[in-house]
Amino acid sequence: MKNYIKYLPFLALGIISCEPELDNPVDEIGFYSNGETDFSNYVALGNSLTAGYADGALYLTGQENSYPNIMAQQFAKVQETQMFTQPLVLDNAGGLLFAGNQIFANRRVLAVGADGNPSPQIYTGMQPTTDITNVLSGPFGNMGVPGAKSFHLITPSYGDISGVPVGTANPYFVRFASSPSTSVLADAVAQNPSFFSLFIGNNDILSYATSGGVGVDQTGNLNPATYGSNDITDPQVFASAYSTIVNAMVGTGADGALVNLPDVTSIPFFTTIPNNALVLDAATAANLTGFFRAVAGIFAQGAIRQGLDPAIAQGLAAQYAITFNAGPNRFLIEVPVSQTNPLGFRQMTAEELLVLTINRGALAQGYGSVMLTPAVMQVLGILQTGGTPTAEQAQLVLGAVSGIEDKDVLDKSELLAISTAQASYNATIKALAQANGLAFVDAKAVLAQVANGGVSYDGGNLTSTFVTGGAFSLDGVHPTPRGYALVANTIIEAINNTYNSTVPKVNIGSYGTVTLNNDVQ
Amino acid sequence: MKKLLLLTVFALATAVTYAGGYRVSLQGQRALAMGHTGVAVVNSAELGFFNPSGLVYLENRLNISAGGFGVFSDVVYQNEQTGDFARTDSPVGTPLYLYASYKVTDWLTMGLSVYTPYGSTVEWEDDWAGSHLVNNIDLAAIYVQPLVSVKLSPYFSVGGGPIYVTGSVNFNRNLNRTLSDIDGNRSNVTVDATGVSSWGWSASAMFSPTEKLRVGFNYRSEIILEAEGGEADFENIPNSPLTPFADTQFNAELPLPAEVTVGLSYQFFDKWLFAFDYNQTLWSVYESLDLEFADPNIPDSKNARNYKDSSIYRFGLQYDATDMFTLRAGYYFDESPVQEGYFAPETPRNDSNNFTAGLSIALNNHFAIDASFLYSRFKEIDASYDYYFENGQAVPFSGTYKSSAFAPGLGITYKL
Incomplete structure (x- = not known):
């Protein structure tokens, strides 16, 4: 019997080799193609939409379902990639602290009231724990900064905590800026990315729109330092900032995708309360x-x-x-x-x-x-x-x-100011994508489809109807995870078309919508 | 003897694997080595499972066969559209068996069989792409059967007996594709029922027109395991009146289908034996897996299965090489009971080609060591389960599957 013991390792080997293997496994490099580009070091530039902001706050599961993170996971199925990093907040309450004082509110959740009707409410199940004085060490692949406008990405000291009280710095960027004096763009370029995405400019019109147009249309004023937070950015200022960003990113040798700006007026923030109610x-x-x-x-x-x-x-x-x-x-x-x-x-x-x-x-x-x-x-x-x-x-x-x-x-004249600026911004984005051979992502067309009839998926139809449509979170402005998954798929499709790659899309039905919770006051 | 039986039952409680549907064809070393034929093979106490009527033809007064298998079985899944990929990490199944027969008179033999013809253990990674269908399942059923075998003439015998079954099931899956608590932990339910018992029976006959040719028939009845008052444990449920999933109890029925076997064996060139078995498993009884929750706020879970009756064709050869060594080999084709569109990842099984071999080593006149192995070869298959619903809309779960199974076994035969 002893003689046979030496054969035991071979028996074990036989058992191990019995693991089922598919003929063409998707988890082996080579099944999908990166085409003519390189996803190994992906950096995403943008605002709250890029950060994964939803329900009126930035929180952990929102960041996990940000479109850059979804895309990065798909890129990792195509080739060896660097771990995609995000400046994660600490909790799912959302909200931000500045030296212990809350400066931004918690997220919203869908809560059922005493009358039995569900409605969005501020989540009070826990206090926020993310303090902007706790600066993270990067670099971070997801450079999305909630609230940022186009020109903010090239503004030095946008992450300088001393500028937060006076409004010259952004608390979200403070959290992960490499230094107080840096700019978002400088930190992105420093990562020497092989691929980037840029989705910026929404806030250049959105904050004007969501404030009901109380801001100023700054068209003709070329000095953004004089702008108020709810103003419309001058199209030339936008074009200048945008091309600066694109040129700097392309200058690192990176390929990329530029995302145009959807109609802000088709989001539930403006379509939920009918004007004839x-x-x-x-x-x-x-x-x-x-x-x-x-x-x-x-x-x-x-x-x-x-x-x-x-x-x-x-x-x-x-x-x-x-x-x-x-x-x-x-x-x-x-x-x-x-x-x-x-x-x-x-x-x-x-x-x-x-x-x-x-x-x-x-x-x-x-x-x-x-x-x-x-x-x-x-x-x-x-x-x-x-x-x-x-x-x-x-x-x-x-x-x-x-x-x-x-x-x-939003009255007629305000709507006109918004659409005029948007059209100009979008013309700039498309022209720069073409001039630089970058993927052009028509997010405007996709959101229009969501708002007009919806996008069908394996579990139903994704629409922009507030709360129940599935595409928009409870702030009426930012997408749900399922909405972000649709954004990711849209960008992936444009990338595949431009670079002859075969990055797989995700099934948006596997991503959630609004969060149910009754921990509210 | 009683102690041994008790031990065996305890061991069997963990003896599960996955198989066609959840049938586990590993009921004896000698039979498995010959393609799991045996309805017309008079060889050992393994007849206690394959054809109890043949027990009366065993030459010795007391015959015992006992043994077990290690089942290494896994499945891999992928979806080329999304790049989703998953591989089961199922624990090693260890189905065991014990058969004993005692010849009371020349024409009457009594017996006792303990075996595990049904079971399933599949463990996918939690929250994998198909987690709304299954995260993991552990299903076990132990059959205990007293037997009688009666020789009606030198050429013809009958046998059978009542079957007592005790079973258990533990099943976990996510409630749907997206629901989670505030921290993103997916909402899931575990249903657990143990000590579910029921009764059935088997009857068999054997016809031996010549010394070399035998023809056998065996029927094992359907047994419905009715789990009543099992525990349903809901986890990571959002704190919301819209998701009223509190822990509750559930009722469910799981059919262990009937099986009909006919076959023959033929001895040739003195030392060779050929055997053929045809099985039909009456899987069409498995129409739906329905979980009825006691809490009226929780909707019952209906999961269409719509299995079809399935056939297995088994071929075996035995060669008495020396007085000490007996060599065996076999093959069988196992047809899946799963119909198109009903391929659920909790029993991910398509048609398989199965290759078996084994040997017996007679240590002396009383003891023999039996060894066997099974290699199951599955084709890669593109399949889907089309009967999962979200808001009344069918959401198919599709992809490419490939299974593998390998089962080495070891046992002893004792005769006196």
């Missing part, structure tokens, strides 16, 4: 119509009393005799007082948008139409019986009109 029954509609006839009448009488030509006065007054119908009606918004609109309000047009953050309780109380108090109703009664209200009573009626404030609405 003023739903009335027939009696209330008639009441409101009567009210605005009274407004028009009061305005005409006052104007004539002040010496205005009666015909002109009647003409101006006509715009205020707004008719309301049973069913949905568009809200009223405040506009600047002008000669053609002396009362400074009008009804919204079809294309104008309300922001997600508008006070919906106030809308139900008359915000966007009229605050019909008993005193106002009394004046209306006087008018209906042919009486003449006093000047004070007339002012009471005019004052009852409650147009939606500028910060809660």
Whole structure:
């Protein structure tokens, strides 16, 4: 028997070699092709979308599902790659601390309220633990900095903690800048990447849009140092910053992909609250119509009393005799007082948008139409019986009109400013992609598809409907993991087309959507 | 003897492997070495499984066969579209068996068999691409069967007996493809039931028209294991009224299908024996794996299986080389019961070609050592499971699978 023992290792060998092997295993290098490019050292440049920001915060699982991280995992199936690193936060609460003081709020979760209805709420299950005074040592493949605009990426000292209180530095970049004086671009170039992606410029219009256009369209102002945070960046400033970034990255010998800018106005932040959510029954509609006839009448009488030509006065007054119908009606918004609109309000047009953050309780109380108090109703009664209200009573009626404030609405002119800047930015991006032979990623087209009909996947249809559509997280601006997976696939497809590579796409159905949790206050 | 049996039962509790469906054809060294034929082979107490009616033809008064196998079995999965790749890391299965027969009179033999014809252990990496179907499963069933074998004439015998089965199942999978808690840990459920028992029976006959030719028939009944009040343990469930998955109990039925075997053996050139068996496993009873949860807030889990009856064709050869050595070899073709579109990764099995060999070494007139091995060769297969649903929509899980199985075994035969 002893003689046979020496054969035992061979028996063991036989067992080991019995592991099943596929004819063409995908986990062997060579199954997929990197084509004419090299993914071994990938660096992603961008803003919150690149960082994996979602639900109004940067948190761990969001970062794990960032599109650069998804792409890097797929790149690793194609060739030997460096470990893709991200400046990970410490928790899934989101939120940021600055020396122990919370400067950014926690993430949102979908919580079920006492009424049984789910709604986005701030997660309070744990305190944030990520403090920007704790600077990480890099380098990091994911250089996405939430809040960054195009020109911020080339701004020195954007990660200098001393600039945070005065707004010249970004707390997210503070966390992983290689030095206080560096720029995002400098830290990216220093990694000598073999491949990069650039998705920047969203905030150059988005913060203007989400603030309801309270910022300034800085087109014509070439000094970004003078810009406020909610301003639209001048297209030349954008083009200059963007080409600086591209040239520097290409200068390292890297290939790359440039992602254009989706329509900010098709995100749920602007499409969730319809501008005609003023739903009335027939009696209330008639009441409101009567009210605005009274407004028009009061305005005409006052104007004539002040010496205005009666015909002109009647003409101006006509715009205020707004008719309301049973069913949905568009809200009223405040506009600047002008000669053609002396009362400074009008009804919204079809294309104008309300922001997600508008006070919906106030809308139900008359915000966007009229605050019909008993005193106002009394004046209306006087008018209906042919009486003449006093000047004070007339002012009471005019004052009852409650147009939606500028910060809660994107009006025609603001929408035009946004789309004009966006078109210019996108032309720059496409031209630079073509000029440098880089992959051009049409994220605008993909988001348009999500917003108009949706993108089908193996488990359903991905749409931009808030909460239930699956593509957008609970801040209404940033994607869910499934939305980010779609972004990753879109970029991968453009890369494969440009570089003849065969990087596999992911199944977006395997990525989650909104997070359910009831640890809220 | 009683102590030995008890030990065996304990050992068998861990004796599981995976197989066609979850049938584990490893019920004796001598039979396995000959392609797991045996319905018409009168050779040892292994007849206690293959054809109890043949026990009465054994020459010795007392016959015992006992042994076990080490089953090294794994599966690899990939999806070329996504680059998803997974490999099972299943523990070594150790199915055991014990058969004893005692000749009471020339025409009557009593016996006892303990064996494990069904079982499955598959361990995928947690949260792998198919984790919404299975992370891991451990299924075991132990059959204990008293037997009687009666010679009705020199040419014809019958046999059989009641079967007592005790089984257990432990199954873990993620609730769906995406649900997770706040920290991203995937929500999953483990269902666990042990000591699930049931009864069945087998009956057999053997016809020996000449000394060299035997024809056998064996039928083993279907046994439905009904797990009642098993534990369902939900983990990493989001703290939300929308996901009311609290730990609860479950009921489920798992069929251990009936099996019909017919076959013959023929002795030639004095020292050679040829055997052929045809099995049909009546898998069509396995229509669906349904878990009914006691908590009314938790929807029942319905998992279509829709197996079909499947056939196995077995061929074996035996050569008495010397008084001491007997050599055996065999082959069988094992048809999968899994139909197209129902390829679930908890029992990932397609058709296989199986090669076997083995030998017996007679140490003396009483003791022999039996050894055998099985090598199962599976073709690479592109398959999918099309009956997983999300929000009412079927979400197929597809990819390329390749399985392998290798089972060396060792046993003893004792006769007195």
